[in-house]
Amino acid sequence: MEESGLKERVIHAAEAVLDHEGSVSALHVLMQMGWLHYVHFQDWQRQLPFYDCLERSMQSTPERRARALEFFEEWARARGLECVTAQYWPKARHPGAELQITLNNDPALEALYRKVYLKPGLAARKADKIKAQASKPPDLLVFVTFQEQECSECGEKMDKGDLTFVEGRNPLCLRCADLDHLVFLPSGDATLTRRAKKHSQLWAVVLQFNRRRRVQERQGLLVTAEGLAKAEAECLSDEEQRVARRQREAA
Known part of the structure; x- marks a missing residue:
């Protein structure tokens, strides 16, 4: 049974x-x-x-x-x-x-x-x-700090609102995490985000803890400057076509 x-x-x-x-x-x-x-x-x-x-x-x-x-x-x-x-x-x-x-x-x-x-x-x-x-490996995650802390490798002070990468239980500054060459792309433009991610050899998801809701909320991505530049150029070149398509879909 x-x-x-x-x-x-x-x-x-x-x-x-x-x-x-x-x-x-x-x-x-x-x-x-x-x-x-x-x-x-x-x-x-x-x-x-x-x-x-x-x-x-x-x-x-x-x-x-x-x-x-x-x-x-x-x-x-x-x-x-x-x-x-x-x-x-x-x-x-x-x-x-x-x-x-x-x-x-x-x-x-x-x-x-x-x-x-x-x-x-x-x-x-x-x-x-x-x-x-x-x-595929899991996405790299970077967190917005909600309090002051120190990098576990170099000891650099990280203020509230700075970005940190957590390895195990150890917070790392972006320099020690080898992510300091990336640039922040905030959420909001789905097409730009998708293209910047595609053109970046390395990228990470940026999360911030919402204390009221008790969840990590996505704030955007860290992407390479070159990847972002390519994505912005692509979005600029076909902006009219994308606007026209949205208008057709809304009609």
Whole structure:
């Protein structure tokens, strides 16, 4: 009875994620079931202390997780779902090796956890986006400081409102993070932002903590000066066409 109940939970979780997201992995299923919290997944990507492997943060016993993985794989095979392999990289200036999921770094289990299954009938553009996201490193994040602090490497004072990059639990000034050559592009112009990001070899998302709402809110991007200049030139050259298109769509 317990086995059938677990199988039902796994299938229900997998189908819910697949329907909503367009893809599903074993880690998604564990999160949907409450066996893994997204905040722990984020801390693992940031490589905080005690997060050397993700399995330390998972609920239930290893045996039940193994059975859940088996049920998930059976369900995916029965559905004939297309599979791609995800790569999990640390949120760091120099990512290095992929992150470890299992306690003993078991190759077979590591491979199972990295399988991502696609929803049948996805538009080609959506499927390509999911495949690309499965292997790309996470976005670099830069934060607007809400209080004075010091750079953990050089000791430079950072005032409230300055930008800082956090590695582990250590705040870094942009110079020590090798991001001081980037320029800030505030949110607001979606086309300019998209093009500046495309033309920048290195970029980072700028976030500011909203104390009232208790969430990090996106403020814009740090992009290269060259990438921003190219994006501005492109936007200037086709501004009339974009205005005309918006007018046609609004009519």
